[in-house]
Amino acid sequence: MANEYPHLIERGLTQESIYRGKMLKVRVDTVALPNGEIAQREIVEHPGAVAMVPLTADGKVVLVRQFRYPINRVTLEIPAGKLEWGEEPEATCARELAEETGLQAATLEKLTEVVVTPGYSNEKIGIFKATGLTKIAALSEADEFIDIVELPLSEAIAMVQRGEIQDAKTVVALLWLSQA
């Protein structure tokens, strides 16, 4: 699509790594704007992520309740996680679903993909529906403090509509299913 719009395109000239943390990597690129002027772009590098709506046979969604330190709030979200380098998104789904909920899914169906902060990050999130759920493990994720919350899909969608679920990937996934 970029080639169709040469009057919009910025061209990367140089990259400088600014910070390489455990989770975040930040770099500053020098770019040429469409008019030839030079500007800088600050970018959070992200390996990409997946998120999935685990849907039970009786029409319930399995959500995770967790504390999100950056926003100082307890949230309800669909299970999600970052891709490991070189990992297929479906493998990440299986790993995160097991780690966060102790479930395995017989079927994963991709609903869509979103970019969450295209102004300053390359993060993409593949959003899936996970069905055919079976319990495979007791939870033992030492690193994560989460509650598992099962709700009827219709109630989860109502929570989105009332603004009680605000996590963007979760809102997209639940509104998507409310249309299906």
Place this chain on the structure above:
Amino acid sequence: MANEYPHLIERGLTQESIYRGKMLKVRVDTVALPNGEIAQREIVEHPGAVAMVPLTADGKVVLVRQFRYPINRVTLEIPAGKLEWGEEPEATCARELAEETGLQAATLEKLTEVVVTPGYSNEKIGIFKATGLTKIAALSEADEFIDIVELPLSEAIAMVQRGEIQDAKTVVALLWLSQA
């Protein structure tokens, strides 16, 4: 909501500023986990943002086409922008709508608010519907290279459903209106 879930809460202990760029600010906090262990959290600080669906009297949405350097893609998004410090969200809407589209809205209705990356950023985006549109200005935003694209709302929603619009705030806003 946090007080109801003491077994999930992390408590901030110290903050260290790591990077203060033109657009991004990054800090690392030391936190106490619910079990008392110590961990670090890397956080992108964000002033918050607004986004709005400008809806014309004949049922069209006004979108902006722009190049997003971090994802190396041309995107179609609803107009949006960051809050200036101390600015009311409605004032940001008016400013960004004028800057990006040359339009003024008689009515702003808040649809919802989302958090886009609660794992590592405090960014919140208030999402509005803007109606009663009138042309107030020729475009002269020297800094932004954008095209204005008017589409029937139904066609914009179809683009979301086909995965041709992937910006999360835009997906949320359009799916929201598709339900209304």
